[in-house]
Amino acid sequence: MILVLFDCDGTLVDSQHGIAGAMARTFADHGLPAPGLEQTRRIVGLSLPGAIAELLGEADTSRCNLMAETYKRHFHALRSAPDFLEPLFDGGREAVRRLARQEDIMIGMVTGKSRRGVDAVLGHHGLREAFAVVRTADDCPSKPHPAMVLECCAETGIDPQATLVVGDTIFDMAMAVAAGAMPLGVGWGYHEKEELTEAGAHRVLDHFDKLDDAVAALQRGAREYVA
Numbered sequence: 001m002i003l004v005l006f007d008c009d010g011t012l013v014d015s016q017h018g019i020a021g022a023m024a025r026t027f028a029d030h031g032l033p034a035p036g037l038e039q040t041r042r043i044v045g046l047s048l049p050g051a052i053a054e055l056l057g058e059a060d061t062s063r064c065n066l067m068a069e070t071y072k073r074h075f076h077a078l079r080s081a082p083d084f085l086e087p088l089f090d091g092g093r094e095a096v097r098r099l100a101r102q103e104d105i106m107i108g109m110v111t112g113k114s115r116r117g118v119d120a121v122l123g124h125h126g127l128r129e130a131f132a133v134v135r136t137a138d139d140c141p142s143k144p145h146p147a148m149v150l151e152c153c154a155e156t157g158i159d160p161q162a163t164l165v166v167g168d169t170i171f172d173m174a175m176a177v178a179a180g181a182m183p184l185g186v187g188w189g190y191h192e193k194e195e196l197t198e199a200g201a202h203r204v205l206d207h208f209d210k211l212d213d214a215v216a217a218l219q220r221g222a223r224e225y226v227a
Helices: 016-029 037-043 048-056 061-079 092-100 115-124 147-156 170-179 192-196 208-220
Strands: 002-006 105-110 133-135 163-167 181-187
Touching: 002 208, 016 037, 016 048, 016 061, 037 048, 037 105, 048 061, 092 105, 092 208, 105 147, 115 163, 133 147, 147 163, 147 170, 163 170, 163 208, 170 181, 170 192, 181 192, 181 208
Parallel strands: 002 105, 002 163, 105 133, 163 181
Antiparallel strands: none
């Protein structure tokens, strides 16, 4: 049995514009210039207070926590709009469902999103039942701390060495390395391929269709997938 843990934002769904919009409104409410889209893409995956601290370039915990609460209100309002979209990346739905049909694979999610946000995404895309275990920013320390991976492994009874972490940021790769799991990057997200490789990715996929081969390599006991 192996465990495949997906990141959410930038890996399964393209949520950058909603995140950037909520962040811009948050900074405006606090009398600060809004970060650009590229700046915001760089911090996707971190838990909110840490992400805001990175954007501010400071570690004022009280202000970051206050701004995180402002962000949550704005993002919830944006998500409630009828035209709000967090679309799945091409091939994502099919890849998850293919893996979910295999008896020797369990699927989970490790994300800087809130539990409410995960429920909304998985419910909207009809994928909630595919995920046996989920850890969010509400449950664990922020990436790259390995707690999310280790807790998913403990809950499922699957060793980290039999676990694949699929993500689009250096935070995902570093988290997997710290947990002793196999880090697998995706090239369609918010950090560059070279960065993912430097952070420990065994491979960076260019499409979800390639995921099955990486999973098969892990099933064979491989610690590195080579095309």
